[in-house]
Amino acid sequence: MDLVVKNGTIVTASDIYQADIVVEGEKIALIGHGLSGREVIDARGHYVFPGFVDAHVHLSLPVGDIVSSDNFATGTIAAACGGTTTVLDFITPEPGQSLQEATVARRKEADGQVAIDYSLHLTAIDTAPETLEALPELAAQGYTSLKLYTTYAMRLDDDQLLCLLAAARKCEILPLVHTENHAAIEYLKARFLAEGKTEPRYHPLSRPPVVEAEAANRVLTLASLTGTPICIAHLTCREALAAVEGARARGQTAYAEVCPQHLLLSIDDYDRPGFEGAKFVLSPPLRDRSHWQPLWQALANGGLQAVSTDHCPWTFAEQKQRGRDDFTQIPNGAPGIETRVPLIYSEGVGTGRLSLNRFVEVCATGPARLFGLCPQKGTIAVGSDADLVLWDPNKEYQLTHENLHMNVDYSPYEDVTAKGYPALVLQRGKVIVKDNEFVGEVGAGQFLKRNPIHL
Numbered sequence: 491m492d493l494v495v496k497n498g499t500i501v502t503a504s505d506i507y508q509a510d511i512v513v514e515g516e517k518i519a520l521i522g523h524g525l526s527g528r529e530v531i532d533a534r535g536h537y538v539f540p541g542f543v544d545a546h547v548h549l550s551l552p553v554g555d556i557v558s559s560d561n562f563a564t565g566t567i568a569a570a571c572g573g574t575t576t577v578l579d580f581i582t583p584e585p586g587q588s589l590q591e592a593t594v595a596r597r598k599e600a601d602g603q604v605a606i607d608y609s610l611h612l613t614a615i616d617t618a619p620e621t622l623e624a625l626p627e628l629a630a631q632g633y634t635s636l637k638l639y640t641t642y643a644m645r646l647d648d649d650q651l652l653c654l655l656a657a658a659r660k661c662e663i664l665p666l667v668h669t670e671n672h673a674a675i676e677y678l679k680a681r682f683l684a685e686g687k688t689e690p691r692y693h694p695l696s697r698p699p700v701v702e703a704e705a706a707n708r709v710l711t712l713a714s715l716t717g718t719p720i721c722i723a724h725l726t727c728r729e730a731l732a733a734v735e736g737a738r739a740r741g742q743t744a745y746a747e748v749c750p751q752h753l754l755l756s757i758d759d760y761d762r763p764g765f766e767g768a769k770f771v772l773s774p775p776l777r778d779r780s781h782w783q784p785l786w787q788a789l790a791n792g793g794l795q796a797v798s799t800d801h802c803p804w805t806f807a808e809q810k811q812r813g814r815d816d817f818t819q820i821p822n823g824a825p826g827i828e829t830r831v832p833l834i835y836s837e838g839v840g841t842g843r844l845s846l847n848r849f850v851e852v853c854a855t856g857p858a859r860l861f862g863l864c865p866q867k868g869t870i871a872v873g874s875d876a877d878l879v880l881w882d883p884n885k886e887y888q889l890t891h892e893n894l895h896m897n898v899d900y901s902p903y904e905d906v907t908a909k910g911y912p913a914l915v916l917q918r919g920k921v922i923v924k925d926n927e928f929v930g931e932v933g934a935g936q937f938l939k940r941n942p943i944h945l
């Protein structure tokens with residue numbers, strides 16, 4: 491036996507118990523009492539969580555002529571330091587590029603650069619015959635989820651959505667859908683600009699909750715016709731939550747993820763002095779505080795299945811400045827890949843909103859299950875990858891950007907001190923983070939072939 495993690499309190503989505511974990515090679519070989527191994531890690535006083543899974547990140551995302559500031563190396567190192575050992579990024583074809591070509595290109599960018607294990611969601615930007623033919627082939631290669639957009643340049647109309655939802659069902663692929671009504675956003679943006687309203691505070695007003703709820707409701711309605719289970723990406727408001735709950739009440743399989751920023755930050759952040767509000771320009775935008783409680787409640791009771799970050803950092807000093815005179819030109823997105831787990835622990839478990847089991851469920855097991863990674867990832871079980879986070883429940887850590895590893899010049903949580911932080915992070919049996927320092931290897935992360943989504 492290569493390694494034993496002794497005396498920790500193991501927490502999974504369903505259980506809490508004290509035991510030793512034996513690791514052989516890259517897998518968990520045994521869980522029990524009084525176990526031994528060549529190397530011993532003493533986890534006394536710590537929780538032992540499964541490595542956390544972030545199912546929604548955008549590393550090296552090109553938008554126009556700029557690229558999000560974390561690449562596959564810096565972003566995955568930061569993720570690891572925050573306790574995340576698996577991330578799911580995206581394959582987004584350029585116009586004229588096939589989904590297959592885009593997949594090969596994205597793999598080339600990531601393989602050899604990632605510091606933790608990863609997979610990629612497909613994105614469909616059209617319904618060309620080549621796209622539809624590529625889906626079953628790519629699903630067989632382990633790409634079993636499909637991002638669909640209702641806004642931005644990649645947006646699809648209802649005909650295309652129906653076609654792709656039907657195709658996804660056939661290939662056992664789970665659609666992950668960005669739901670906002672494009673025409674409504676364009677209309678509101680144009681109106682504000684015409685009135686000379688150009689500051690960041692008009693960003694959320696140009697994308698109000700009804701705009702998200704309309705698209706969520708529409709996509710869910712279309713999915714009911716094709717019989718396709720879907721997941722709503724980064725759900726932000728009670729109106730969209732009601733659309734998901736309505737679909738479930740009609741018998742549909744509907745999932746939704748939520749991001750920490752929508753549980754912890756609000757529309758008030760756009761009113762910060764000067765141009766500071768630009769730091770919070772992300773889409774769908776931050777809402778007023780009245781949405782926090784229903785979202786936390788849904789996270790606790792099973793209404794929301796996963797906490798993802800939508801990590802997409804842009805530097806404040808340069809990249810965000812593009813929108814100084816026009817909020818519609820501010821690149822959308824914010825950093826979060828490193829702070830997700832400490833924030834949800836601190837603000838969820840620490841305040842009594844989430845049980846320890848539910849915290850593990852929404853940050854690890856839920857996303858792994860949703861996207862075809864269970865039982866390899868997301869849980870602590872014999873045969874699972876030995877991705878483990880030894881958690882110090884008493885460590886306090888200020889989430890200022892100077893304390894973090896993300897390649898960006900600000901943190902949305904500069905003044906927030908998290909209580910509870912990773913002490914040691916293991917990926918497949920190897921220590922990759924110790925005392926908040928990355929000690930793993932860039933390029934050691936592996937691509938994960940995911941299971942089909944069983945209907």
Ligand SMILES: [Zn+2]
Nearest residue numbers: 546547548800
């Ligand atoms: Zn996203």
